[in-house]
Amino acid sequence: MRYFFEDYSFDTERRELQRGPEIIPIARQVFALLEYLIRNRDRVVSKDDLVDAIWNGRIVSDAALTTRLNAARNAVGDSGQEQRLIKTLARQGFRFVGTIVEDRAAGPGGPATDGGESARMPSTTPRLSVAVMPFANLSGEVRQDDFVDAMTENLTSDISRLPDYFVISSKTAFAFKGKTVDARQIGRELGVRYVLEGSVQSGADRLRVNAQLIDAESGAHIWAERFDKPRSDPFEMQDEITARLARAMDIQLVAAEARRLQSKEALDAVDLALRGWTVFFQKVSVAGAREARSIFEQALRIDNANADVLMGLTEAHLWEVNAYMSEARAEQVRLAETAMSKASGLTPLTARLHFCRAALLIALRAPERALREIELAISLDPDLPYVHVRAGWVKVFLGRSEETEGHLSTAMRLSPRDPMLGTWYALLGLADLQLGRLDMAVDRLRRAIEIAPANELPYFHLAAALALRDRQSEAAEAAETGRRLAPIFRIGKCRLEVQSDNPVFLVQRNRIYQGMERAGVPE
Known part of the structure; x- marks a missing residue:
């Protein structure tokens, strides 16, 4: 077995x-201690557990145990003060808290290569593994080097926070600074599947x-x-650019891994998690959530302690429930609660967990x-x-729909080409509808349907908005399309x-029900 964390690989067969x-x-x-x-990172390990496992139950002093723990931390670049990994x-005891990527297929060695351009990477490279190369400073100004280097380091840090990613540290990647090295060679030397390269050009x-993501196996x-951005505060520019790059790269990398799975016969739980999330994001609808749910359930039959799968299952159930299209609401909420509870015990508190x-x-x-919860996230x-x-969505249920647009503007700035963009316009349209801004609601809901035509709920909101504007034939058409997609609604x-029982929300929502009724949506 090989485990990957930060820019380390831990091979239990080679003992390396x-x-x-x-x-x-x-x-x-x-x-052995590490x-x-x-292996037991899903729980807190007591001193007695370690003594039994490492010293076979012999009496061991606290000093000896502390010495071994400090040595383990030192080996992985950690310390007793920082406790980043251990x-x-x-x-209570001790716990390994770093993000781990497993590769059960790892053997005692990869296939031999001749070092040429056609050499293939070992199959043991982690799935979502990437090296962020130092971005090139094309401005010709030496004083811009620090800014460009800091942006590369911040981007590496942002990507490393993404779940299940194996990211080479910027310190290791900077060994390649100023060198022209083929991405395939970088992949072989650092053991990654993908290489991110880029450049920064500064004008007045x-x-x-400019950024490009390269398959380190094929070179494709x-x-x-x-990204073009007006000059402003350098820290603000760094933060915005790196956040947008990290999110865009995450979307592309998950899609690339999903394409790899099409030719793979035996899928493990991590493979299925990737496939489930891909279906969830690509088929933006209750029907897509149901398909994703089935994939997540299959993954849990292989590994019932995968937090990513458990959160995926939670989201898939709740998409259906919160769209008012569940045929077994109480049971789905119960299953979502169970999955959420188990995920909370398996992973440190993260933004995704609160989300x-x-x-x-x-x-x-x-x-x-x-x-x-979302403020914590x-x-x-x-x-x-x-x-x-x-x-922005939660604010709707609190009768604060006027605040929704500000939240959505931030999201669109961070990820302007997000695969969920259709649902974002749908939420903007819903907020407009709650506030009685009917013309704006119609425009945004039409935009949402144009981007994600399989998403069922926006058709009913569009029908309500059109009916309230006395555009009856268009409202009836939208309602009919919605009923065709979601006959249960x-x-x-x-x-x-x-x-919600918020009085402002309920008054606004009742007006929407009146619009739906006028459009021909059944009671």
């Missing part, structure tokens, strides 16, 4: 710890950033993007608590566009399953 291409010397007992912590919990009043260019919990609390008719990862979208079901 590597950082990039460098093998880290590590004593036998220290290796292996035990990694955390001590007072009077604008900054241009997967994606390229250019998922907010959707669950909306289904449980607790929008005030949902808002607190934003504080943990303000560059994640989805947390801002969910904040009923106004009475919306009333029964309404997620």
Whole structure:
């Protein structure tokens, strides 16, 4: 088995710890201790657990144990003060808290290569593994080097926070600065599947950033993007550019991995998680959520302790529930609660965890608590566009729809070409509809349907907006399309399953029900 975390690989068959291409010397007992912590990373390991596993139950002094723990931390660039990877919990024990990517297919060696351009990468490279190369400074100004280098480091940091990613540290990547090296060679040397390259060009009043994502196995260019931004505060520019790049690269990398899976016969839980999320994001609809849910359930039968899968299952259930199209609402909410509870025990508190919990609390008719969760998510990862979208959505249920647009503007700035963009316009249209801004609601809901025509709920909101504007034939057409996509949808079901008792929200929502009724949506 090989485990990947940060820019380390930990091979239990070869008994090797590597950082990039460098093998880290590590004593036998220290290796065993690190292996035990990694294998049991889903729980807190007590001192007695370690003594039983590493020393076979012999009496071991606290000093000896502390020495081995410090050596393990030192081997992976951690320390007792920082505790970035190995955390001590007072009077409880120890836990490995780093993000791990597993590769069960790893063997004692990769296929031999001749070092030429046609050499293939070993199959043991982690799935979502990437090296961010130092961006090139094309301005010709030496004083811009620090800005460009800092942007590369910030981008590396942003990408490393994405779940299940294996990202080479900027310190290792900067060894390639100023060198012309083929992406395939970088992939082989650093053990990654993808390489991100880029450049920064500075003008009098604008900054241009070019980036390209390369498949390190084939050398093929997967994606390229250019960002132009007016000059402003350098820290603000860095933050905005790196956040947009990280999100755009995340979308492209997950899509690339999903394409790889099409030719793979035996899928493990991580493969299925990638496929489930891809279906969820590409087939933006209740029907797509149901298909994704089936994939997540298949993944859990293989590995029932995968937090990413559990959160995917939670989101898939709640999409259906919160769209008023569940045929077994109480059961789906219960299953979502169970999955959410288990995910919370498996992973440190992250923005994604609070993000998922907010959707669950909306289904449980607790929008005030949902808002607190999403505010925590934003504080943990303000560059994640989805947390801002969910904040805008929660505000609707609190009778604060006038605040929704500000949250959506932030999300669209962070990810202007997001695969969920259709649902974002749908939310903007819903907020306009709640506020009685009917013409704007019609425009945005039509835009939402144009981007994501399979998404069922916007058709009913569009029907209501058109009917309230006395555009009856158009309203009836929108309602008919919605009913064709979602025959289960009923106004009475919306009333029964309404997620908030906020008086402002309820007055606004009742007007929408009147519009739906006029459009011919059944009660």
